[in-house]
Amino acid sequence: MKVYAHVHKAPIRVFRIGKRRFWLRLKRDLLILKEALSQEKQETKEMLVTYKRYTRKQASSEELREANKQFGDLLKGLGLGMFAVLPFAPITIPLVVKLGKVVGVDVLPSSFNNMGEKMRQRKAANDDKSQ
Numbered sequence: 001m002k003v004y005a006h007v008h009k010a011p012i013r014v015f016r017i018g019k020r021r022f023w024l025r026l027k028r029d030l031l032i033l034k035e036a037l038s039q040e041k042q043e044t045k046e047m048l049v050t051y052k053r054y055t056r057k058q059a060s061s062e063e064l065r066e067a068n069k070q071f072g073d074l075l076k077g078l079g080l081g082m083f084a085v086l087p088f089a090p091i092t093i094p095l096v097v098k099l100g101k102v103v104g105v106d107v108l109p110s111s112f113n114n115m116g117e118k119m120r121q122r123k124a125a126n127d128d129k130s131q
Contacts, residue, residue, distance in 0.1 A: 032115055039111040040077065043070045073109035080107065 050067035053059040059067075083093050100107035 036111045036115055040073070040109055043111065044074060047071060047074070069110075073111070076107060077109045 047067040047070040050059050050063045054064055054067070080093060080096070083089060083096060086092060097107050106113070
């Protein structure tokens, strides 16, 4: 078996470009995660306000339905948090999400469901800027 080495004219430059690309992608992904977490935080605050209004008999049934949906999302996040504590979490969490999709169970909270779409939109916007 022969091993071929790919030789660049400027290997240090290629390495630096790859490193910079990695860090930019990581920052972009972390910003998207931050946005999803802030959305989840805002929805949870609204849920608590709705439950407070419900105790005073001031909330409508539609508001209560939305609050219950958000409470379900909160429990989903807590369930995934249990896997984050376990060893090999970077392997087990994607495995659980993939297995949930195969079985037909939504494991991720609603604010994380459209993260892939947001990442594709930002990538397309960045590609348009670079051209």
